Each structure stands twice: as C-alpha cells, then as structure tokens.
Amino acid sequence: MTDPLTQVIALLRPSAVFSKGISGAGPWAVRYSVFGQPSFCVVLQGSCLLAVDGEAAITLEAGDFVLLPATPGFTMSGFAPAKAVSMDPRTNPAATGELRHGNRGGPPDVRLLGGYFVFDSPDAELLVSLLPALVHVRGVERLSVLVRLLSEESKERRSGRELVLTRLVEVLLIEALRAAPGDSAPPGLLRGLADARLARALRHVHGDPARPWTVADLARKSALSRSAFFERFTRALGLSPMEYLVAWRMAIAKGLLRRQEFGLAEVAERVGYGSASAFSTAFSRYVGQSPGQYARHPPAGPG
Structure with a gap:
C-alpha cells in the first residue's frame, strides 16, 4: 500500500x-x-x-x-x-x-x-x-x-x-x-500513522483516493466501530475523515492540473469524482477558482 x-x-x-x-x-x-x-x-x-x-x-x-x-x-x-x-x-x-x-x-x-x-x-x-x-x-x-x-x-x-x-x-x-x-506528536499525519489502526485507513486513502470512501468503509479497514473511528481519527489528525479525504484529493488534483498532462475528466476520475462537472464544482468551492483557471494560472510556490 x-x-x-x-x-x-x-x-x-x-x-x-x-x-x-x-x-x-x-x-x-x-x-x-x-x-x-x-x-x-x-x-x-x-x-x-x-x-x-x-x-x-x-x-x-x-x-x-x-x-x-x-x-x-x-x-x-x-x-x-x-x-x-x-x-x-x-x-x-x-x-x-x-x-x-x-x-x-x-x-x-x-x-x-x-x-x-x-x-x-x-x-x-x-x-x-x-x-x-x-x-x-x-x-x-x-x-x-x-x-x-x-x-x-x-x-x-x-x-x-x-x-x-x-x-x-x-x-x-x-x-x-x-x-x-509520533505517539506524542501534535494532531497531524505523524500522530495518525503512529496509531496502527488509523495508519491502515490512511494508507487506504492514499493508496486509492478515487475510491468512494465512507467513514464506515474506513472504520472497517481500521477494525473500529464507525463512531470510535471518527472520534479517534479526528482527534489524531485534527481533521475529520472526510475533511482529510477531500483535502488529500484536492492536493492531488492541484498537482495534476499544474502538470497540464490530463483532461478535466481524467483528473476528476483520478481523484474520485464521477464527472468533470461534479469535480469542477467541488474544486471551485474548495480552492476558490475553477480547475481551468487554476491550470492556466497556478499560484507560485511559497519559495
């Protein structure tokens, strides 16, 4: 994974x-x-x-x-x-x-x-x-x-x-x-990876971000109840499971759009959206500009 x-x-x-x-x-x-x-x-x-x-x-x-x-x-x-x-x-x-x-x-x-x-x-x-x-x-x-x-x-x-x-x-x-x-780290990726059960869920999310994951799916991967997984994940990562999934998908999407090697439909498929329009709506809401605008004028890195 x-x-x-x-x-x-x-x-x-x-x-x-x-x-x-x-x-x-x-x-x-x-x-x-x-x-x-x-x-x-x-x-x-x-x-x-x-x-x-x-x-x-x-x-x-x-x-x-x-x-x-x-x-x-x-x-x-x-x-x-x-x-x-x-x-x-x-x-x-x-x-x-x-x-x-x-x-x-x-x-x-x-x-x-x-x-x-x-x-x-x-x-x-x-x-x-x-x-x-x-x-x-x-x-x-x-x-x-x-x-x-x-x-x-x-x-x-x-x-x-x-x-x-x-x-x-x-x-x-x-x-x-x-x-x-990692077990004494503040909320974030290291703390999540230090928890063997949460690490399983994180590896699944990173290994297959396009899959239509639900909290229940990820809880099963972690061998936890839905409520226990949600609370444990949110406490360890500082984000809820779905917030983390969306943030990770958008980070991948930004990288793909910057490279300008894929059409909008393929980018949408790679990050788990059923159509280009659904992805465009989600991306625009999350980033504040459309995928097309972002691909044409990606922001410079912080350096």
Whole structure:
C-alpha cells in the first residue's frame, strides 16, 4: 500500500538548499524572526538552548537533529544570560565560513550545521499543517550523515547538483519524520500513522483516493466501530475523515492540473469524482477558482 508520508513529502516538492556552520562560546543569544520556510540543524559538538515560539524550550546536545517545517520565530543561546541579537533570515547576508556567536576567540561551546530549503508546492500550507511544528530527534546518526552530505553538495557546483539536493532533502525529511515520536506528536499525519489502526485507513486513502470512501468503509479497514473511528481519527489528525479525504484529493488534483498532462475528466476520475462537472464544482468551492483557471494560472510556490 502507498506510504502517506512519502506522498506528502513528494507533493511538498522540497528544493533549493542553503547551509552553513554555526558556533557559539561564552554568553550568547540570537533571536531569529519568523521565516516560514523549512529549516534544520544538527549539533556536531557541545550543547545549547533552543526556544521555538509556541513550544517548550529544549536543550540541544551533540547528535541532536531539529527540523522546523514552517520556521516560526525562535531564540538560540548558550546557558549564560545574554541579550539576544536580532537576526532576520530573509535579509541577513549569507556569510561564508562559520557563523560565530558570543566570544570570538577560543574553542566553541557548541558547533552546529544548520540550513534551510524551500517547499515549491503552493499547497505547502495544507501539507505542512499535517506535520509537527518542531521535530526533535536525538542520536540518529543517519540524519547527521544526511545533513553533512547536504552541506557538501550545496557548496559544490557539480553536474546534477539540483537533483541530488532535492533527493537528499526528501530523504532527510522522511528520515526525520519517521524517527520522530509520533505517539506524542501534535494532531497531524505523524500522530495518525503512529496509531496502527488509523495508519491502515490512511494508507487506504492514499493508496486509492478515487475510491468512494465512507467513514464506515474506513472504520472497517481500521477494525473500529464507525463512531470510535471518527472520534479517534479526528482527534489524531485534527481533521475529520472526510475533511482529510477531500483535502488529500484536492492536493492531488492541484498537482495534476499544474502538470497540464490530463483532461478535466481524467483528473476528476483520478481523484474520485464521477464527472468533470461534479469535480469542477467541488474544486471551485474548495480552492476558490475553477480547475481551468487554476491550470492556466497556478499560484507560485511559497519559495
């Protein structure tokens, strides 16, 4: 059956990586304003504090990996009190070499490799809403290796660079999300997939979105009563089963319309509508413009 996590990552279309080394020593603190794009870092040595807006502050240690799918404002600091230096990730120049915070001389207290990329999908807001705001994974060496490979590739200008970066980011995202503890995640896809019974329903929806699914059908796939399934799904995903199904169908439809390889009737059939007119009505209501208008003038990705 189709893996929902892989499908979501593919539809997000991650690309365009920037990365750099970061270190801090003595009293230091930096305050980054809201960025909106996905960012990541891996701690190479030492430790520091990370306080992401809306989340509990955490201590980062060597080997830790952090992913922020829609980077909000955050503060990173050492453990000694220090006034935070404001930084805007959109306007600060991309300095070469390692970015140093705090004391300039001597060995650093912490060294990190951090960076960001972009999601080229205009559906990024919907898809990112299915992911945790903060992913913190400890001691997964594969993630550290992937970040190093990303960093090396992003600094080189070798042939095939863009394709390699895109594939590395896709693998990084999948590795990070499947290593994250889904049962304690906020409502969204990870939490749904962490529930073995809901995961069955999700895989069926993603594997055959055109099927005329009902709540009762999906409840049977999950071996739950209709009411128990509806409540459990809505609590875990933050959307009702039918809301999730429609959102997923429309995300697929948008991708098909952007490619302009299929007629309206075929797009309608692929996402579970019996006719082009029924699909057009549903799409227009959901998106705010007709499929034809969307295909001619698809919105640009957020990057």
